[in-house]
Amino acid sequence: MDERDQLRNFIAAVYPLPLMDMEAFLSIWEPFQAKRKTLLSREGEKERHLYFVIEGIQRVFYTGDDERDATIVFTYPPSFSGVADSFLTQTSSRFSCETLTPSSFLKTDFNQLDGLMKVHHEIERMIRILTNHAFSGVLHRIVETQCFTAEEKFRSLFARSPHLLNLVPHKYIASYLGVDATNFSKMLAKIRI
Numbered sequence: 001m002d003e004r005d006q007l008r009n010f011i012a013a014v015y016p017l018p019l020m021d022m023e024a025f026l027s028i029w030e031p032f033q034a035k036r037k038t039l040l041s042r043e044g045e046k047e048r049h050l051y052f053v054i055e056g057i058q059r060v061f062y063t064g065d066d067e068r069d070a071t072i073v074f075t076y077p078p079s080f081s082g083v084a085d086s087f088l089t090q091t092s093s094r095f096s097c098e099t100l101t102p103s104s105f106l107k108t109d110f111n112q113l114d115g116l117m118k119v120h121h122e123i124e125r126m127i128r129i130l131t132n133h134a135f136s137g138v139l140h141r142i143v144e145t146q147c148f149t150a151e152e153k154f155r156s157l158f159a160r161s162p163h164l165l166n167l168v169p170h171k172y173i174a175s176y177l178g179v180d181a182t183n184f185s186k187m188l189a190k191i192r193i
Contacts, residue, residue: 003029003031003054003104003106004026004029004106006052006054006077006078007026007029007052007078007106008022008026009078010052010078010079011025011126014126014129014130014133015125015126015129015130017122017123017126018122021120021122021123024116024119024120024123025116025120025123025126028108028112028113028116029052029106029107029108030106030107030108031104031105031106032051032104032105032106032107033102033103033104033105034056034099034102034103034105035099035102036099036100036101036102037098037099037100038098038099038103039096039097039098040058040081040082040097040098040099041060041082041083041086041093041095041096041097042093042096043062043063043093043094043095043096044092044093045092045093046086046090046091046092046093047082047083047084047086047087047090047093047110048087048109048110049082049087049107049108049109049110050080050082050084050087050107050108050109050110050113051080051081051082051105051106051107052078052079052080052081052105052106052107053075053076053077053078053079053080053081053103053104053105054077054078054103054104054105054106055077055102055103055104056076056077056099056100056101056102056103056104056105057074057075057076057099057100057101057103057164057167057168058074058075058076058081058097058098058099058100058103059071059072059073059074059075059097059098059100059168059172059176060072060073060075060081060082060083060095060096060097061095061096061097061098061175062094062095062096063096069096069175070175070176070178071172071173071175071176072095072176073141073176074100074161074164074168074172074176076161076163076164080130081097081105082097083095083096083097084131084134087110088131090110100167100168100169100172101167113127144156145178150177150178150179150183150187151187151191153177153178154177154184154187154191155191157173157176157177165188170184170185170188
């Protein structure tokens with residue numbers, strides 16, 4: 001399946017665009033490859049690109065004053081990647097985004113997408129719907145972070161993304177769950193997935 005077909009199918013499942021709008025939307029994306037451990041976005045810089053993940057796993061993370069980082073989200077196919085709030089508001093990012101595995105994407109820049117949204121109102125509506133889904137996911141994540149036990153967070157993550165366990169270094173999964181690496185190892189040994 002062609003990369004743009006993957007993006008077309010993803011969009012069609014969320015908000016089917018009229019043919020003319022879909023073709024205009026697909027036309028602004030270009031293939032992009034990144035090696036493992038490539039920083040796609042840096043804290044303090046404006047996110048200029050939006051990525052659609054074709055292959056690979058990435059993470060968005062926050063680095064504290066103590067230089068320790070906390071994984072905020074993992075992205076993988078089929079989904080969008082990058083620092084969404086910085087991209088959509090065109091403000092400096094508080095987060096960084098890096099590839100954890102070799103990755104293939106389609107990417108576009110803000111000016112192209114913004115220009116399309118000004119002309120094609122169905123594309124603007126589709127972006128709003130995608131943003132609403134992302135916001136809903138953020139709220140769910142906040143509930144997990146504040147209300148779930150470490151074991152419940154572990155089970156929830158692997159119910160929706162079991163493949164991460166074998167593809168992502170455990171230190172990043174532990175960071176995402178808000179537990180130290182030792183406790184993560186103990187949970188991994190104790191909990192049957």
